Amino acid sequence: MLVFKFVSNGTLADHLHGKLKKQGTLLPWHTRLNIAIEAASALAYLHNSGIIHRDVKSSNILLDEGLCVKVADFGLSRMLPLVVSTSKEAATFASHASTAPQGTNGYIDPDYFQFHRVCDKSDTYSFGVVLAEIISPLPAVDYTVNRYDIPLLSHLTMNKIQNEALHELVDPCLGFVAENEIRESINCCGRVGISVLAMS
Incomplete structure (x- = not known):
């Protein structure tokens, strides 16, 4: 039997696109x-421990009663192998592991998908898609359009930011147009998002 703490506020996906x-x-x-910052901190902790999540997405970011982040679903996670040096230096983690691509369409790092080499950048790319979801009213994957031709929010985000049209992507309920401070913050987040998505 597995016992977990009840996470009363559901998932980030529930808040952004769901019930x-x-x-x-x-x-x-x-x-x-704040959710984005906490999720990024959790991923940094995992990566420093040599763990690659491999399924970072908004439905795997749980929110407790105070809307604090709990990254969940480690069923696909992978531990990077240790590399032991011949000198007296401490062992370090390998830069990547070779493995068949796993994860959710719309979030999978294209390099990982193509070359079957998973590394911390694979999770970072997926987190970039989550950042795009946080900014936008759109889900990363839209199965209602065509389940075999899934439009990726990541491509749309890169296009809008590169064409200086981020305002066309931003969720209208965020106050992007009305409040300068929010607009600057969302623009910064968008720039971080595109730099992360462009890493691949």
Whole structure:
């Protein structure tokens, strides 16, 4: 038997695109930004421990009663092998592991998908897609259009930012147009998102 703490506020995906959004529960920008920062910190901790999650997505980011992040679902995670040096230096983790691509369409790093080499950049790319979801009202994957031709939010985000049209992508409920401070913060987040997505 596995026992887990009950996470009362569901997943980030529930708030952005699912049942909680439909019920009118909207996350303001500062809350979304805090969620992004906490999720990034959790991934940094994993990567420093030599663990690659391999399925970073908004439905695997759980939110507790205080909307604090719990990264979940380690069923696909992979431990990087240790590389032992011949000198007296401490062992370090390998830069990557070779493995068949695993994860969720729309979030998988294209390099990992093509070359079957998973590394911390694979999770970082997936986190970039989550950043795009946090900014946008769109999900990373839209199965309603065509289940075999899935439009990727990552491509749309890169296109909008490169053409200086981020405002066309931003969720209208965030106050991007009305509030300068929010607009600057979302623009910064968008630039981080595109730099992460372009790493691949």
